[in-house]
Amino acid sequence: xxxxxxxxxxxxxxxxxxxxxxxxxxxxxxxxxxxxxxxxxxxxxxxxxxxxxxxxxxxxxxxxxxxxxxxxxxxxxxxxxxxxxxxxxxxxxxxxxxxxxxxxxxxxxxxxxxxxxxxxxxxxxxxxxxxxxxxxxxxxxxxxxxxxxxxxxxxxxxxxxxxxxxxxxxxxxxxxxxxxxxxxxxxxxxxxxxxxxxxxxxxxxxxxxxxxxxxxxxxxxxxxxxxxxxxxxxxxxxxxxxxxxxxxxxxxxxxxxxxxxxxxxxxxxxxxxxxxxxxxxxxxxxxxxxxxxxxxxxxxxxxxxxxxxxxxxxxxxxxxxxxxxxxxxxxxxxxxxxxxxxxxxxxxxxxxxxxxxxxxxxxxxxxxxxxxxxxxxxxxxxxxxxxxxxxxxxxxxxxxxxxxxxxxxxxxxxxxxxxxxxxxxxxx
Numbered sequence: 529x530x531x532x533x534x535x536x537x538x539x540x541x542x543x544x545x546x547x548x549x550x551x552x553x554x555x556x557x558x559x560x561x562x563x564x565x566x567x568x569x570x571x572x573x574x575x576x577x578x579x580x581x582x583x584x585x586x587x588x589x590x591x592x593x594x595x596x597x598x599x600x601x602x603x604x605x606x607x608x609x610x611x612x613x614x615x616x617x618x619x620x621x622x623x624x625x626x627x628x629x630x631x632x633x634x635x636x637x638x639x640x641x642x643x644x645x646x647x648x649x650x651x652x653x654x655x656x657x658x659x660x661x662x663x664x665x666x667x668x669x670x671x672x673x674x675x676x677x678x679x680x681x682x683x684x685x686x687x688x689x690x691x692x693x694x695x696x697x698x699x700x701x702x703x704x705x706x707x708x709x710x711x712x713x714x715x716x717x718x719x720x721x722x723x724x725x726x727x728x729x730x731x732x733x734x735x736x737x738x739x740x741x742x743x744x745x746x747x748x749x750x751x752x753x754x755x756x757x758x759x760x761x762x763x764x765x766x767x768x769x770x771x772x773x774x775x776x777x778x779x780x781x782x783x784x785x786x787x788x789x790x791x792x793x794x795x796x797x798x799x800x801x802x803x804x805x806x807x808x809x810x811x812x813x814x815x816x817x818x819x820x821x822x823x824x825x826x827x828x829x830x831x832x833x834x835x836x837x838x839x840x841x842x843x844x845x846x847x848x849x850x851x852x853x854x855x856x857x858x859x860x861x862x863x864x865x866x867x868x869x870x871x872x873x874x875x876x877x878x879x880x881x882x883x884x885x886x887x888x889x890x891x892x893x894x895x896x897x898x899x900x901x902x903x904x905x906x907x908x909x910x911x912x913x914x915x916x917x918x919x920x921x922x923x924x925x926x927x928x929x930x931x932x933x934x935x936x937x938x939x940x941x942x943x944x945x946x947x948x949x950x951x952x953x954x955x956x
Contacts, residue, residue: 546865547867549865550865550866550867551865551866551867551892551905551908552867552891552892553866553867553868553887553888553889553891553892553905554867554868554869554888554891555698555699555725555752555842555843555886555887555888555890556697556724556725556749556751556752556888557751557752557888557890557891558751558752558753558754558755558756558890558891558894559755559891559894559895560755560756560757560794560798561755561797561798561801563797563801564756564757564794564795564797564798564801565794567790567793567794567797568757568790568791568794569790570790570793572592572595572789572790572792572793573789573790575588575589575592575789576785576786576789577589577592577593577596577786577787577789578780578781578785578786579780580776580780581593581596581597581600592789595789595792595793595796596614596789596792596796598796599614599792599793599795599796599799600612600613600614602796602799602800602803603761603763603799605803606731606799606802606803606806607730607731607739607746607763608739608765609739609763609764609765610764610765610766610767611762611763611764611765611766611767611772611775612761612762612763612764613625613761613762613775613776613779614759614760614761614762614787614792614795615760615779615780615784615787615792616747616759616760616761616762616779616783616784616787617759617760617784617787617788617791618749618758618759618760619647619649619722619724619747619748619749619750619760620647620649620654620655620749620760621760621783621784622747622748622749622760622761622762623647623649623650623655623722623747624649624655624658624659624778624782624783625747625762625775625778625779625782625783625784626691626720626745626747626762626775626778627655627656627658627659627661627691628659628778628782628783629771629774629775629777629778629782630690630691630718630720630744630745630771630774630775631659631661631690631691632661632690633659633660633661634660634661634662635661635662635689635690635691636661636662636663636664636687636688636689636690637650637656637661637662637663637664637689637690637691637692637693638663638664638665638666638680638683638684638689638691638692638693638717639656639663639664639665639666639692639693640665640666640668640675640693640696641665641666641668642872642879643872643873643874643875643876643879644668644670644696644874645673645696645697645698645699645700645845645874646695646696646697647695647696647697647722647724648697649722650663650693651663661691664683664684664687664689665683666680666683667679667680667683668874670874670875671833671835672701672833672836673700673701673832673833673836673845673874674700674701674702674703674704675694675703675704675708677704677707677708680708681708681711684708684711684712684715684717685711685714685715688715688716688717689715689717690716690717690718691717691718691720692708692712692717692718692719692720693720693721693722694719694720694721694722694738694743695721695722695723695724695725696722696725697724697725698843698845698871698873698886699725699726699841699843700832700833700838700839700840700841700843700844700845701833701836701839701840701841702735702736702840703721703736703738705719705721705736705738705741705742705743706736706741706742708742709741709742712742718744718745718771719738719742719743719744720743720744720745720746720747721738721739721743721745721746721747722746722747722748723738723746723747723748724747724748724749724752725752725753725841725842725843726752726753726841726842727746727748727749727750727752727753727754727761728752728753728754728755728802728806728809728810728813728890729753729810729813729814729841729842731754731802731806731810732802732806732807732808732809732810732811733807733810734807734810734811734814735810735840735841739763739764739765740765743765744764744767744771745762745763745764745767745771745775746761746762746763746764747760747761747762748760748761748763749761750795750798752842752888752890753810753813753841753842753890754798754799754802754806755798755801755802755809755890755894756794756795756798756799756802757791757794757795757798758791759788759791759792759794759795761795762775762779809893809894812893812898813842813889813890813893814839814840814841814842815898815899816842816889816892816893816897816898816899816901816902817838817839817841817842817843817844817887817888817889818837818838818839819899819902819903820844820887820889820902820905820906821837821838821839821844822838823902823903823905823906823907824844824846824906824909825838826906827906827907827909827910827914828910828914829846829848829851829909829913830846830847830848830849830850831844831845831846832844832845832846832847832873832884833845842888842889842890842893843886843887843888844886844887844888844889845871845873845884845885845886845887846884846885846886846887847873847883847884848883848884848885848913849883851913851914853870853881853882853883854870854871854881854882854883854884854885855870855881855882857870857885857913858870858885860912860913861885861909861912861913864908864912866905866908866909866912868885868886868887869885869886870882870884870885871884871885871886872884889902892905
């Protein structure tokens with residue numbers, strides 16, 4: 529077994545070295561600060577704390593309670609809300625908690641289609657199916673890459689869903705929850721906003737403000753545009769006491785038992801950092817996405833929504849049918865150390881063979897890149913996909929097991945300058 533352990537350690541080290549030399553453009557990934565990361569290997573990792581602070585089922589949770597109360601206070605401050613729960617252990621688990629709290633099996637729930645950018649948790653094979661709710665799909669404006677408000681208003685009035693989910697996995701522009709607010713009130717539906725992708729942009733004041741626009745509850749993961757650990761969160765402005773009770777009961781014992789105390793502690797640090805640095809970080813993340821989209825467009829790539837400035841978030845959607853399709857392009861870029869993902873786009877005929885890729889700028893922004901580096905990244909796309917030698921849809925000599933130093937993209941990767949952290953005394 530010693531050999532197996534050593535092999536695992538070497539593989540993880542290889543992975544780390546690969547990403548140190550890579551250009552990571554996954555919209556759903558980011559980096560933890562050193563202060564947050566060190567808490568992941570603290571003794572919190574070994575402990576249980578079922579229930580709410582002060583109401584635990586286990587002894588020895590005094591310090592856990594202190595940290596969780598700080599985490600809750602920071603969340604309420606950052607998002608200007610009265611309710612927060614940090615017990616969901618992921619974004620999908622947070623979504624399950626909302627579904628358990630606010631919907632019953634057989635209920636109708638409004639949502640976007642997967643082909644229009646929705647997350648898989650809203651599919652019949654995801655959290656929706658697990659809870660047994662039936663999706664009601666919004667009308668979609670493909671040119672504007674958002675919900676068609678007028679047509680969706682008629683759909684909602686006709687079928688009257690109990691709950692309406694807003695939020696996307698390909699999240700280019702704000703969702704029109706405010707425009708549909710009066711309709712939700714008219715039909716008696718609660719607004720639910722999945723902010724997993726844009727949580728840090730909302731917290732930084734650079735995106736829409738769902739709790740002021742009509743959402744009863746926000747669910748989210750905490751590791752995308754909010755550079756925190758992989759965890760989940762629930763937020764609400766002024767939900768009634770019954771809604772709070774149902775959400776808390778859904779979080780525990782509904783969909784979690786122990787809520788991964790080490791990641792909760794790391795989240796507390798990440799929230800504090802975002803209060804300090806989040807506005808500037810969110811602003812630069814969006815500026816980088818817009819700069820990268822513009823630079824790719826100028827180099828002949830089919831970037832979606834050009835008439836609208838491509839994006840108002842961290843995400844860019846690029847149709848790459850001419851370059852070989854999403855899977856082929858993602859592989860070719862990965863061979864060169866540029867990490868992306870294939871993605872279904874509106875109009876794609878098959879979810880198994882999407883014609884798009886999704887790009888995101890959270891991680892490159894986190895290590896200090898700005899607009900000028902985005903232009904260089906676009907130049908690499910052009911070199912690899914429009915001018916590079918091709919053999920059967922893959923670059924000649926392409927080897928996905930190349931060492932990081934051999935990748936042509938390594939020259940553009942900025943030295944990791946260190947992510948912003950609060951100037952605190954290091955724990956002794």
